[in-house]
Amino acid sequence: MPEFLKDINVTTLAAPFFIALIILEILYIRFARRGGEYEARDAATSVFMGLGSSIIDGLLGFISFGILMLAYHFAPYKLPVNWLTGAICFVLVDLSYYVAHRYYHRSRWGWAAHVIHHSSQHYNLSTALRQTWSGLLTGAFLLYVPIALLGFHPLLIGFCFGLNLIYQFWFHTEVIDKCPRWFEAIMNTPSHHRVHHANNPRYLDANYAGVFIIWDKLFGTFVAERQDDPPRYGLVSDLGTFNPLRVATHEYAGIVKDITRPGLSLKQRLAYIFAEPGWCHDGGRKSSRQIKAEYVARHPEHAGQPGL
C-alpha cells in the first residue's frame, strides 16, 4: 500500500479550496447579478453541518473502515495499487455511491440521514457542505464491502470516495448553466444536480449520480432539467428553522413520533422506519410517487414525460 494513502483525508485537504470557491461565488453573484442566491444564516448552517459531519466522521470513521478491512482480509486476491486499479476502484466506488444515494432517497431510514443535504431552499456551493451527521447509522458503507471483497484496499476505496465527494462540490451552483454536450452526456453537472435538489414533482427522486451521470441513464432515474419547469429547491415540506440540531435530527424525531403512535401493527411501525419517505398508514402524507401521480392527474398533458 503506497504511503501517500495513509493519513490522507482528501476532503479535509480540499476544505480551504471549498471556502475560497464559496467566496468567489458570492462575489460573482454580487457583481454579475446572476447565478443564484445566498442567505447568511442558511449558508452558515450549511457550513456548520459540514463541520459537524467532518468531526463525526473523524471520530467514528474507524468503524466503517474496520468493517472494510475485515472484508478485505477475506478477499481471495489482493489487488496492487496502481493507476489502473485506482481508476477501476474509482468507477466502482461511484457505482456504489449511486446505489447508496438511491437507498437514501427510497428508504426513510436512509432519508433521515440524507434529508439534511436537501434541507436548504438554496442551491449554491455552501449547500454542498450541508452534510449528514448520522451517515454511519444508515449502514450505507456496507455497499462498499463488495469492492473490498474484490481485493481493493480500503485505503484506496476511502481515497476514491474522498475524490468522489470533492468532485461533487463544484456542481452545487447556479452560476454554471450547461456544460459542453459531451460532458453533460457522461458526467454529473450543475444542471443534472439542480434537478436532483429540486422539489418539483417531475424532478423528485431523479439523478442520484455522484460523478458519472451514466448510472442514472442506465438505471432509468435520469431526468433532464427543463427551461419550462425551473427547479425549486428544498424539501416537499420545507423546514421552518436554521437551527443545526433541528436540521440534523428532525426526521429521526419524526420516525420516533410515528412508530409510537397507538394502534399500529408491527408491519406499519416498520414501514414508518424503512418504507419510502412520505409513506403513511392513513394517507396523511404523500410519497414522491403519490405526488407525481397527483401532478399528472392535474396535468394529464404532461403524462409520460421524463420523471412523471
Next chain:
Amino acid sequence: MGMPAVIVFSLAAIALMVALIRLTGIARPVRLDTDQVRQAITEHYEGARIDRIVLGRDGKGALVYLAGDPAVVLVRALGDRMSVRPVSREVLKALTQKNDDLIFVLHDITWPPQHLRLADADRCKAEAASLHAALDGASREDQAGA
C-alpha cells in the same frame, strides 16, 4: 489538518462568509405581503382557493384560510425564502396570546413557535376564535369523510 484546526478554520470560514454575504447585500430578507403569501400557497397547494389571509404586521408570518384541505396554513418568512405548514387540531400543540402577538406552537420540531403580530389584543382574540372555528370545522369534515 488536525481536528482543532478544522474546527477553528470552519468557524472562521463561517464568520467570513456571513460577513461577506451581509456586506455585499446579496441576501434580501422576505417581508411577507399578500402576493408573496399567495405565491407560496400556489406552489404548495396548486389550485387551492384562498379564503382569507391574515398578515403579521412585521411581515414575518401569515395565517391563511383555504377552502378545502388543508383548511388552515401558516406561512413564515425564513431569511429570503418562505416556509409553509398546514395546521390541524392534531398538529396544533398550543395557541397563546401575548399582548398583540398570537403564538402558534406546533407538534413539529422543524417549526419553532411562530409569533403572528396583529393590530392589537382584540384582533388576536378574534383571530384565535376564527382559527378554532376553522379547525373544528375541518376536524368535523375529516370525521365525516372517514
